[in-house]
Structure formats: C-alpha cells, structure tokens
Amino acid sequence: MRFSTRGRYGLRALLDLALHGGNGLTPLKDIARRQEISLHYLQRLMAPLIAAGLVTSMRGAGGGVALTRSPAEIRLREVIEALEGPVAPVECADDPSCCNRSALCVSREVWTEMKNAMVQVLQSTTLQDLVERQRKTGRAETDMYYI
Amino acid sequence: MRFSTRGRYGLRALLDLALHGGNGLTPLKDIARRQEISLHYLQRLMAPLIAAGLVTSMRGAGGGVALTRSPAEIRLREVIEALEGPVAPVECADDPSCCNRSALCVSREVWTEMKNAMVQVLQSTTLQDLVERQRKTGRAETDMYYI
DNA sequence: TGCGAAGTTGACCGGAGCGGTCAACAATTG
DNA sequence: CAATTGTTGACCGCTCCGGTCAACTTCGCA
Numbered sequence: 079m080r081f082s083t084r085g086r087y088g089l090r091a092l093l094d095l096a097l098h099g100g101n102g103l104t105p106l107k108d109i110a111r112r113q114e115i116s117l118h119y120l121q122r123l124m125a126p127l128i129a130a131g132l133v134t135s136m137r138g139a140g141g142g143v144a145l146t147r148s149p150a151e152i153r154l155r156e157v158i159e160a161l162e163g164p165v166a167p168v169e170c171a172d173d174p175s176c177c178n179r180s181a182l183c184v185s186r187e188v189w190t191e192m193k194n195a196m197v198q199v200l201q202s203t204t205l206q207d208l209v210e211r212q213r214k215t216g217r218a219e220t221d222m223y224y225i
Numbered sequence: 226m227r228f229s230t231r232g233r234y235g236l237r238a239l240l241d242l243a244l245h246g247g248n249g250l251t252p253l254k255d256i257a258r259r260q261e262i263s264l265h266y267l268q269r270l271m272a273p274l275i276a277a278g279l280v281t282s283m284r285g286a287g288g289g290v291a292l293t294r295s296p297a298e299i300r301l302r303e304v305i306e307a308l309e310g311p312v313a314p315v316e317c318a319d320d321p322s323c324c325n326r327s328a329l330c331v332s333r334e335v336w337t338e339m340k341n342a343m344v345q346v347l348q349s350t351t352l353q354d355l356v357e358r359q360r361k362t363g364r365a366e367t368d369m370y371y372i
Numbered sequence: 373t374g375c376g377a378a379g380t381t382g383a384c385c386g387g388a389g390c391g392g393t394c395a396a397c398a399a400t401t402g
Numbered sequence: 403c404a405a406t407t408g409t410t411g412a413c414c415g416c417t418c419c420g421g422t423c424a425a426c427t428t429c430g431c432a
Contacts, residue, residue: 138429139377184358195342211331285400286406
C-alpha cells in the first residue's frame with residue numbers, strides 16, 4: 079500500500095519547477111541534478127505529466143520544461159494520479175463492475191470511505207502550499223525538499 | 226496504490242468467520258469453498274493473522290480456525306496491517322530515518338496527513354460493523370460479501 | 373547549412389513482490 | 403493405525419518498478 083517512486087519523484091520535480099522555474103524553461107538536466115534523480119528516469123516521468131497537461135516542454139537548445147499553470151492551481155491529486163493512476167485502495171472503489179457482486183459487498187463501503195479520505199488530502203493541497211511550507215521550513219536549504 | 230489480494234481475501238475470511246464461525250472451529254476448507262479462494266493460498270494468509278493474535282487454530286480432525294475475540298473487538302486496521310504491513314502512502318510517514326533529509330521535507334507533512342486519514346477509516350471500523358451491514362444488505366445471500 | 377543542445381520514444385533488463393501451487397510434515401480425533 | 407486438518411519450506415510464472423541505452427526529432431545559433 080505504497081506510492082512508487084514515480085509519484086514521489088514527479089512531485090519533487092514539479093516542486094522544483096515551482097521553486098526554481100520562474101517564467102522560463104528549465105532543462106530536465108538541472109532538475110535531475112538538484113533532485114538527484116537519474117536524467118533518463120526523469121524523462122520517463124515527464125511524459126505522463128505532459129500528457130496530463132501539467133507541464134509543457136520545448137526541445138532544442140534553450141529548451142526544457144515548465145508548469146502550464148501557477149502552482150496555486152495545481153492540486154497534488156492531479157500530479158499523483160497522472161503518475162500513479164487513480165488514488166484508491168482497491169479497484170472496485172472506482173469501478174463497481176470490476177467485481178461481479180459489488181452490489182452486495184459490504185467491504186466496498188469501507189474502501190470507498192477510504193478512497194474519499196485519501197483523495198480529500200491530495201485534492202485540498204496545491205503545489206503552492208508546498209512552496210510556502212518549503213520557504214518557511216528551509217530558507218537556507220532551498221534544495222532540500224526530498225520526498 | 227492498491228491493497229493486494231492478501232488484505233482483501235484475509236478480510237473476507239475473517240468476515241466469513243464472524244458470520245459462520247459461531248463458537249467453534251471452522252475448517253479452512255469451508256471458508257475457502259464459501260469465499261472461492263484457493264485453500265492453499267488461504268492457508269498462506271492465515272499465518273500472519275495467527276501471528277497477529279487475531280485467529281487461533283487447531284490441527285487434526287475437527288480442527289480449524291476461530292477468531293480470538295468478538296468481531297466488535299477486531300478493527301479492520303489490525304486485519305489489514307497484519308497482511309499488508311503498515312498502512313501509509315510512503316515509508317517515511319512511519320519512519321523519518323528512512324529518508325536522510327526528512328526533517329526538511331515538506332511533502333512528508335502531506336504523506337503524514339494522508340496516512341492519518343487512511344488509518345482513521347480502518348481504525349474506526351470493526352468486523353462487527355461489517356457483520357451488521359452484511360445482515361442488513363444481503364439477508365438472503367449471506368455468502369455474497371465479495372470484496 | 374551544419375552543429376550541438378535538448379526533449380521523445382521504443383526496446384530492453386534485473387530484481388522484487390504477488391498470486392498461487394506442491395510436497396512433506398506435525399498434530400489431533402476416533 | 404488411518405483420516406483429517408493445519409504448518410512450513412520450496413518453488414514458479416507473472417507483472418510492475420526502477421533504471422538504462424540508443425536512435426530519433428526538434429530547436430537555437432553560428
């Protein structure tokens with residue numbers, strides 16, 4: 079019952095962009111260096127974030143990636159679900175038809191409660207919230223928001 | 226971000242015991258048949274439940290398994306954690322030392338919030354709650370509490 | 373026009389864990 | 403003793419994760 083590194087690394091990358099990105103493009107190389115993530119693997123993680131419309135990219139010299147919206151408009155749920163799929167403890171919480179007798183399943187109510195609780199936390203937190211906490215917590219060590 | 230079948234099957238098995246177990250011992254064979262779980266696999270799942278003190282067992286003819294406490298005293302959290310390990314979205318939510326810079330990590334606060342939300346649901350629900358929901362939902366089809 | 377810098381994509385790979393099985397064994401009843 | 407039932411260790415196929423490599427495309431700049 080754990081998120082994989084995809085969600086964690088991806089969130090780190092977007093938080094990096096929110097803190098260091100400014101208005102322009104940031105090369106993945108820079109993010110990879112600051113976050114100590116393999117460049118190749120980070121490139122892998124960018125694809126779903128771009129597909130989800132959270133990030134834009136430009137190739138070529140001077141290229142890189144950037145957030146498509148302000149950090150205040152990016153909810154963690156979007157980031158996590160882009161990289162990890164729907165947030166839920168079991169499949170049937172999202173899709174009743176995945177279990178042939180879900181209509182009678184009492185545990186499903188519990189799973190649904192749990193899903194709602196999980197989603198609520200991620201939905202109510204934005205990238206900007208993390209940026210502010212970061213600035214409050216680690217003024218001196220801006221690079222140290224390991225996840 | 227899903228529970229494996231271990232937690233789901235295990236919960237089904239304990240719910241089965243709560244509904245059909247009565248006072249005596251129930252052979253695993255019976256549970257496996259009602260729940261349509263492979264007997265061998267169910268045996269596998271029993272070991273951690275016994276180790277966690279939720280279930281007792283007796284070998285030999287007339288043997289089987291039984292709950293050690295009343296269903297009202299068994300919280301789903303115990304069942305799930307016995308089979309799936311600590312309920313948390315990331316390791317560092319339980320163990321700060323697993324990440325060398327967890328003291329500065331702002332995401333960790335989010336993970337902790339999330340862990341608390343997840344645990345709260347499982348902690349506040351008992352096997353008896355499921356039994357009552359089951360009796361209300363499917364009087365006619367007592368066997369159909371698939372998860 | 374060409375070079376280099378950067379993102380994109382497909383293929384691949386080792387390892388871990390899941391879901392499941394089998395066989396051998398231990399304990400209990402009758 | 404035989405039958406029944408739980409216990410344990412070994413094993414297996416599969417999927418996914420984490421990660422790498424190479425080839426390709428696209429862009430800026432000289």
